[in-house]
Amino acid sequence: MVTQAGPTEQAIWEVLRTINDPELPIAITDLGLIREVEVEGARVRVTMVPTFSACPAIGVIRQDIRAQVLTLPGVEEVEVELSFAEPWTMKRMTERGREQLRQHGLSVPPRLGGGEVTCPFCGSTNTTLENPFGTTLCRAIYYCRDCKNPIERFRSPSD
Numbered sequence: 204m205v206t207q208a209g210p211t212e213q214a215i216w217e218v219l220r221t222i223n224d225p226e227l228p229i230a231i232t233d234l235g236l237i238r239e240v241e242v243e244g245a246r247v248r249v250t251m252v253p254t255f256s257a258c259p260a261i262g263v264i265r266q267d268i269r270a271q272v273l274t275l276p277g278v279e280e281v282e283v284e285l286s287f288a289e290p291w292t293m294k295r296m297t298e299r300g301r302e303q304l305r306q307h308g309l310s311v312p313p314r315l316g317g318g319e320v321t322c323p324f325c326g327s328t329n330t331t332l333e334n335p336f337g338t339t340l341c342r343a344i345y346y347c348r349d350c351k352n353p354i355e356r357f358r359s360p361s362d
């Protein structure tokens with residue numbers, strides 16, 4: 204009897220690294236959304252740290268994870284759990300993720316709880332809040348008084 208080898212944790216992580224956040228131009232792993240991957244035979248459990256409880260993207264991400272991980276050979280069941288034990292903070296985001304957000308003109312707060320908003324186009328901090336709701340629940344729109352560009356800022360839960 205041949206026992207089919209289950210997937211490795213590493214293979215799961217590799218798949219997760221290819222899944223982008225539906226609202227941000229970076230991978231969910233760079234966003235720091237994944238806390239843990241557990242493999243038990245053909246069963247995979249992925250534990251996610253939700254960024255914003257109100258963010259509708261969470262449901263989409265869960266579906267993406269399930270669908271993508273299920274394509275791996277040897278995977279029969281995928282559970283995606285949300286962990287609220289330790290809240291997501293900007294610290295969970297990788298340097299690569301921050302850099303990618305900056306390249307897309309999204310201002311990233313230096314740490315949880317804000318600080319001033321730096322214009323990603325000219326570096327000015329002479330910015331003003333234009334629309335706290337932005338294009339999605341995850342973003343707020345600021346306006347740069349120096350270069351006159353609108354700035355989308357990635358919201359942290361305490362903003």
Ligand SMILES: [Zn+2]
Pocket residue numbers: 322323324325326327347348349350351352
């Ligand atoms: Zn500017």
